[in-house]
Structures are given as C-alpha cells and as structure tokens.
Amino acid sequence: MATVVDAHCISEGSYKETNHYAVSIRGSGIRYKPGDSMGFYPTNDEDLAKHTLRAIGAKKNVVVETKETGKIELFDALLNRFTIHRAGKKFLSAVVSKMKKGKDKDELKEILEDRDKTDKYLFTRDCIDILNEHPVHFEPQEFIDTLSPITPRLYSISSSPKVHPGEIHLTIAIVKYNNFDRDRFGLATGHLAKEVEVNKTKIPVYVQPTKEFILPKDKSKDIIMVGPGTGIAPFRAFIEHRKATEATGRNWLFFGEVNQDSTFFYNDEWAEYMKGGDLDKLTTAFSRDQEDKIYVQHRLLSNAKEIWEWLENGAYFYVCGDKQYMAKDVHKALIEIAEKEGKMKKKDAETYINQTLMKDEHRYLRDVY
Numbered sequence: 001m002a003t004v005v006d007a008h009c010i011s012e013g014s015y016k017e018t019n020h021y022a023v024s025i026r027g028s029g030i031r032y033k034p035g036d037s038m039g040f041y042p043t044n045d046e047d048l049a050k051h052t053l054r055a056i057g058a059k060k061n062v063v064v065e066t067k068e069t070g071k072i073e074l075f076d077a078l079l080n081r082f083t084i085h086r087a088g089k090k091f092l093s094a095v096v097s098k099m100k101k102g103k104d105k106d107e108l109k110e111i112l113e114d115r116d117k118t119d120k121y122l123f124t125r126d127c128i129d130i131l132n133e134h135p136v137h138f139e140p141q142e143f144i145d146t147l148s149p150i151t152p153r154l155y156s157i158s159s160s161p162k163v164h165p166g167e168i169h170l171t172i173a174i175v176k177y178n179n180f181d182r183d184r185f186g187l188a189t190g191h192l193a194k195e196v197e198v199n200k201t202k203i204p205v206y207v208q209p210t211k212e213f214i215l216p217k218d219k220s221k222d223i224i225m226v227g228p229g230t231g232i233a234p235f236r237a238f239i240e241h242r243k244a245t246e247a248t249g250r251n252w253l254f255f256g257e258v259n260q261d262s263t264f265f266y267n268d269e270w271a272e273y274m275k276g277g278d279l280d281k282l283t284t285a286f287s288r289d290q291e292d293k294i295y296v297q298h299r300l301l302s303n304a305k306e307i308w309e310w311l312e313n314g315a316y317f318y319v320c321g322d323k324q325y326m327a328k329d330v331h332k333a334l335i336e337i338a339e340k341e342g343k344m345k346k347k348d349a350e351t352y353i354n355q356t357l358m359k360d361e362h363r364y365l366r367d368v369y
C-alpha cells in the first residue's frame with residue numbers, strides 16, 4: 001500500500017486532464033529501474049457500487065461466493081472486487097435470458113449475435129443502464145456470477161529512483177466521458193482523479209519490470225525518444241537517470257500533444273535540461289495549434305537526415321504511447337527515413353527497421369498501449 005505524496009494537474013487550461021502523481025514506496029522493499037511500469041489495483045466508485053446495489057434491489061451484507069474471493073459480502077464484492085462501471089457480455093446474455101418473449105428481447109438477442117453490435121452496445125452502458133432499459137430480477141449470487149474481476153492497470157514510471165529515491169512518479173491521462181446524462185470515468189483514472197488526498201490516500205501497487213525497454217548499458221550511446229501524450233512518462237525517467245549517472249551519450253526528445261500553452265508536459269524541466277546540456281535536442285509537435293495536424297512522425301520525417309546520422313552512429317530509438325495509431329505511424333516514418341536517407345529499397349528498409357534495428361541489435365524499443 002503506497003501513500004500518494006503528490007498529485008497535480010499538468011494540463012491546466014486544456015479540455016484534457018492529465019495528472020502527475022507520486023507515490024511513496026519508502027520502506028516497502030520495492031525497487032524499480034527506468035522503463036519499468038507500476039501496476040495499480042483500483043476499486044469502484046462508492047456511489048456507483050451503492051447505485052448498482054439498488055438497481056438489483058439487494059441488501060449490502062448478503063453473502064455471495066465466487067472462486068476469486070470465496071465467501072464475501074455483496075457490497076464488498078461490488079466495491080472492491082468486480083467490474084461494474086462497464087457491463088460485460090455475460091451480464092447482457094443473462095438479462096436477455098430473463099426477459100419475457102417479445103420485440104425487446106428479439107432486438108437485444110440480435111445485438112448479442114453480432115460481435116460489433118454487442119461491443120457498440122456495451123461501450124456506452126453499465127449494468128444500471130441495462131437494468132433501467134430492461135428491468136429483470138437478479139438474485140445477488142446470480143448477479144455476481146455475471147461480473148468479471150477487476151484487473152490491475154499499468155502505468156509507465158516517470159521517475160528515476162536515483163533522483164526520487166523512495167518514490168514512483170506517474171503521468172496519467174484521466175479517462176472521462178458522459179453517457180445517458182451521467183458523468184463516467186475510467187476505473188483506475190477515475191479513482192485517482194476523484195479519490196486521492198495527498199499524504200492520506202494509500203493505493204495497492206506493484207512494479208512490473210521490463211526486460212527490453214531499458215537504457216543502453218553503454219552510457220556513451222545516443223538515444224532518440226518519441227513520446228507524445230502520456231508516452232512522455234518513461235522518457236522523463238530516462239533523462240533524469242542519464243543525468244544522474246553522468247551518461248555521455250546525446251539525448252533527443254520528440255514530444256507531441258494538442259496545444260503548446262496547456263499540454264506541454266514538464267516544459268520547465270526540459271528547459272532546465274536543455275540549459276544544462278543534459279537534453280541535446282527537443283522537437284515538439286502540437287497537433288491543434290494550427291489548422292493542419294502536426295504529429296511526431298511529421299517531425300521525424302522533417303529531421304530525417306539527422307535521425308539517420310544518429311542511427312548510423314549507433315543511437316537507440318525509443319517509442320512510448322498510443323499503440324493503435326501513433327506507434328504504427330512512427331514505424332512507417334522510420335522505414336521511410338531508412339529508405340530515403342539510407343538509400344535502400346522499400347523491402348531492405350523494412351528489413352533494416354523490423355529485423356536489424358529491432359530484433360538483432362535491440363536498438364528500436366517500444367512501450368506502447
């Protein structure tokens with residue numbers, strides 16, 4: 001159980017909420033290195049758990065039993081052990097099986113038979129929404145049997161243990177949205193955004209070590225870091241650590257966010273590092289400060305010649321952040337750079353990036369989610 005010792009917003013003035021947190025691991029025996037992630041077991045919002053209890057018309061202290069928990073009071077299970085902020089397919093199937101024959105049941109059945117339709121339906125609803133639309137009765141045990149256990153969330157650590165001994169720092173984008181006129185939050189990020197009281201709140205954590213996403217052993221090697229959004233997290237740790245360990249290799253950071261004024265995370269720290277010569281190059285891409293989107297991969301391409309020189313000179317290339325779009329686009333940009341600056345055919349450029357740089361030399365490393 002780690003006490004939260006700092007929590008502040010680093011996106012003041014933005015429509016987005018991204019927060020910096022620090023938790024104390026002093027005396028716990030927990031150790032970490034730059035590149036590692038921290039796992040956090042969140043619990044549900046208390047009002048949501050109460051509301052869910054009301055929706056199934058059950059008493060809070062009735063005892064249920066599950067293979068994950070053994071015997072447990074229903075409210076304890078709803079608050080601490082099972083996912084209730086989003087409904088699952090198992091719950092929806094149980095509702096359908098309990099509904100009376102008719103048009104409503106047929107419609108829901110049709111949704112259940114199509115994976116995309118099911119995902120779309122469940123994307124916006126929790127159990128309360130579904131029970132409001134289709135009131136059916138669940139016994140407490142039946143209800144619990146339809147839920148999935150809460151799983152831990154991972155966060156890339158944004159501090160070096162050499163610079164912040166006894167602490168783990170995190171850079172977290174809060175997931176929030178509104179459906180059916182109710183404000184909703186991601187489970188873990190909602191918990192952090194709403195519940196945390198600095199120096200009071202304790203959260204259950206563990207460290208998930210990385211084998212691959214590590215700094216070069218040879219401290220004279222240059223590193224290029226591409227970390228838009230919360231992808232910046234491990235690179236704050238890397239730069240802190242390189243400075244603290246007097247690494248002589250050069251550091252080049254690519255950062256991207258929506259607006260320079262409100263979402264230039266850790267701007268003051270980068271300015272200090274640049275002044276002290278600990279950060280050699282900082283290249284930014286603010287996507288919404290002009291009409292056309294500018295992303296980190298555009299900046300990589302406009303710096304292609306120099307990137308290629310760094311790579312030829314043995315530099316390591318790191319990417320962290322969005323897996324679905326950003327990491328794929330950055331990957332394509334790297335291949336384009338190898339093609340253009342390395343004067344390779346497309347196929348050879350792909351082999352160089354996918355095989356030589358990534359698999360053989362372990363110089364292209366990713367932490368994407």
Ligand SMILES: Cc1cc2nc3c(=O)[nH]c(=O)nc-3n(C[C@H](O)[C@H](O)[C@H](O)COP(=O)(O)OP(=O)(O)OC[C@H]3O[C@@H](n4cnc5c(N)ncnc54)[C@H](O)[C@@H]3O)c2cc1C
Nearest residue numbers: 123153154155156171172173177186187188189230233369
């Ligand atoms: C290795 C690793 C490192 C990571 N590092 C970081 C990090 O450093 N910082 C960070 O912020 N995150 C990081 N993440 C992501 C993090 O683990 C969580 O996935 C994230 O914080 C969301 O968790 P949550 O419990 O708040 O949201 P959840 O309750 O899990 O909900 C998220 C879901 O909400 C859905 N959603 C979003 N908007 C809407 C909407 N309008 N309507 C309906 N549904 C919606 C999304 O589709 C998403 O599936 C990392 C993940 C991994 C695997």
Ligand SMILES: NC(=O)c1ccc[n+]([C@@H]2O[C@H](COP(=O)([O-])OP(=O)(O)OC[C@H]3O[C@@H](n4cnc5c(N)ncnc54)[C@H](OP(=O)(O)O)[C@@H]3O)[C@@H](O)[C@H]2O)c1
Nearest residue numbers: 173175228229230256257258287295322323325326329369
């Ligand atoms: N609601 C959610 O569940 C939710 C919300 C946000 C992020 N996420 C996920 O959380 C992770 C981190 O999010 P974050 O808020 O830190 O940052 P993010 O959403 O990844 O955004 C950071 C920057 O990357 C830009 N971007 C968008 N598409 C890109 C692309 N294809 N290539 C390069 N850059 C691109 C964004 O621009 P624009 O936004 O202007 O296009 C923004 O300037 C990601 O995995 C993301 O998918 C989830």
